[in-house]
Amino acid sequence: MSCSPSDRLVQTLTIEAPGVTDGMLKLALFNTMDEFYKRTNAWKHEQDITLEEDTYNYDVDIPNGSAVVRLMLVTHQGVPVPSATQQAAVTQSSVGTLLPELTFPDGDAAFLPAQTDMDPSGIFSYAVYRPNYISVTGVPDEQARTYPMRALWALTVAKGCLECECGDWDMMPEWHWDQFFQDWLDGTLGRLMSMPAKPWGNKEGAILHSKRFRNAMALRMQESRRGYVFAVPGWRFPRGWV
């Protein structure tokens, strides 16, 4: 008998949802993981992109069996690169924004376009219009092209793994199975138990597990931002408040 990182979860689900078929269990688990990753950004992947002259679009390179949720961050030489929608004090091309406070009432520019056209790295800004390539605006200069641009993607599971019978569920890092075990268990049980006219249907169980899953996703979303470190809130009320 072969061992798989998903064994513990599948075994627990099979016991807690009696009568559930393998196909149904797999589908509910997949949907749970998809929702979990899309909400929490818990699966991150770094990609180094080598900049090239006169090239503005770069393909996304992510692991097999994964799909892009969103682009979290782009850095170049260790410095965050602003996205097209974050750019301030600049007049933008078709991918950018023009803020009202940057113009005089008569429409004249209240900034110096020549100084705002490029940042020191030579990269103007970036944008993602479709989740399979990243666009940069401006022409990266020769010095900028000597360093790779680093993109941090949030990923989810790709539906291709359900459609083919590959049987592989090892596309995400293996530690996710242990770290998110209870969360995926609750999410899958919540989905299964809320189904009408099924032997494993259980209204009270569905409410309980769905609530636990939502709470777990809120926690994981915080962890995704701050790391797995105890007591590092990003913000709190000042002492004596309230």
Next chain:
Amino acid sequence: MPALDTVGQYLEEARRLLQDERTPYRYPDDDLIDALNIGMLEARRLRADLFLPLFDIPWVDPADPTAAKAKAVTMDPMYRQSLVYYVVGRAQLRDDESTTDSRAAALLTKFTQQMLVIAS
């Protein structure tokens, strides 16, 4: 106890419950194969998840029972016995001196119950 992998094994188990194991049979093979086909339609109506991922409903040609008996039946092992109950119940719906309506109804109800609830 057969593993209920093939049409032939379904028929064998159904005949055991029908007490119809000696030829000439009271219930011909093609009648029981028809019942199995209709049972699949019922299962698809009640439990689409049994037919994941493509939701294709298997169908066996009753015109050639010998070839049909060797054909595999794709069904989750937990629900194979329910399908036997359906075949037997449907066969006994026939107006026959050896059967009773209540037994047929009980078997068909058992099929539905096993598909839908855990305590059945």
